[in-house]
Amino acid sequence: FNPHLIINKTVSNIICSLVFGHRFEYEDEWFIELIKRFDSALQIEYCTFGKCARWPHQTVQQFWSEVKDMIRSEIKEHKKDWNPAEPRDYIDCYLTEIQMVSDNAESTFDEENLVICVMDLFAAGSETTSTTLRWAFLYMAKYPEIQEKVQAEIDRVIGQSRQPSMMDRANLPYTDAVIHEIQRIGNIVPLSLPHSTNRDIQLGDYTVPKGVVIIPNLTSVLFDKREWETPYTFNPGHFLNEEGKFVKRAAFIPFSAGEEQQINKIKMCSIP
Structure with a gap:
């Protein structure tokens, strides 16, 4: 069997618990779509130059645009019952910081930057770990x-x-x-x-x-x-x-x- 997706789900759920404040069921459609979009976008970006010619640039931009929209939807849900005095996760803490520096014109804390930071945490914290674990499976089997x-x-x-x-x-x-x-x-x-x-x-x-x-x-x-x-x-x-x-x-x-x-x-x- 191919362990790719289940390892991605396992590792990504750790990031989810930190960023979103909760884990997802492995069959959750929103969660699966988020992982698939990250996986597809990173595969295209990390591919060799010879293979990259097969993938249009617009496809990569479309994947990342869809990921951003999904993260924005989660931020929107957070804001419905967000309490700055009782932060639940990374998004809550970031929203609090945005509020605290709202009068500072030079501040880089805004919701769009929050979306990018969440993307970075998933891309760097999930993909590297899950890919390394797949190599571990391979070498332990070999x-x-x-x-x-x-x-x-x-x-x-x-x-x-x-x-x-x-x-x-x-x-x-x-x-x-x-x-x-x-x-x-x-x-x-x-x-x-x-x-x-x-x-x-x-x-x-x-x-x-x-x-x-x-x-x-x-x-x-x-x-x-x-x-x-x-x-x-x-x-x-x-x-x-x-x-x-x-x-x-x-x-x-x-x-x-x-x-x-x-x-x-x-x-x-x-x-x-």
């Missing part, structure tokens, strides 16, 4: 001996009687290494996102002028033979030292580097 070692470690540390917690992570070095190796070899955002320099900068021997669009090639780092012993092989040992303890590698940048990487690390914390 390498059952690794899957068995992960399961044995989880059974030994956590057992079968409770849910895992972030506190367990330090005691699951092999599982942690497997998760990192899935992210490395899965390479789900090979060119990251386009960035633009806001000032002239010096990068080694190169001067990069202000206003230049930069596309970082993360693949070149994640598969660098100088950094990884077996870059094209699924090998959790890349993140383990001789004692079997987890080691974070400097070349591990599946979501770029700097502040952006820290933000995305937070988003991916639900994977373990």
Whole structure:
């Protein structure tokens, strides 16, 4: 069976509970349509240049326009019983902030920006996690001996009687290494996102002028033979030292580097 949609539903419901204040039943038509539109738009945007020629630009814009309309409808429902003194979720908090800065002409807090922020949370917080989990399914199925070692470690540390917690992570070095190796070899955002320099900068021997669009090639780092012993092989040992303890590698940048990487690390914390 194809786990794509059910994984998307599972992960997206976590974002829904934070943003909308509630989860959706998996068969909820509104919820399914929202996920499908996000999925279709991102597939088109992330496709290779050769395939992109098959998709008209208007199609992408139509998907995002429909997503915005669906988010606006949820905001409209929120405003019916919104109480600034008792915020239920992200939308309520944002609406309160809009109200508080309504007299500030320079404020960027408005309902249209709220729609965009909700879109960003879904796109960055749902798609990256669900895609990574699908790669995890694939590699655990392909390498059952690794899957068995992960399961044995989880059974030994956590057992079968409770849910895992972030506190367990330090005691699951092999599982942690497997998760990192899935992210490395899965390479789900090979060119990251386009960035633009806001000032002239010096990068080694190169001067990069202000206003230049930069596309970082993360693949070149994640598969660098100088950094990884077996870059094209699924090998959790890349993140383990001789004692079997987890080691974070400097070349591990599946979501770029700097502040952006820290933000995305937070988003991916639900994977373990």
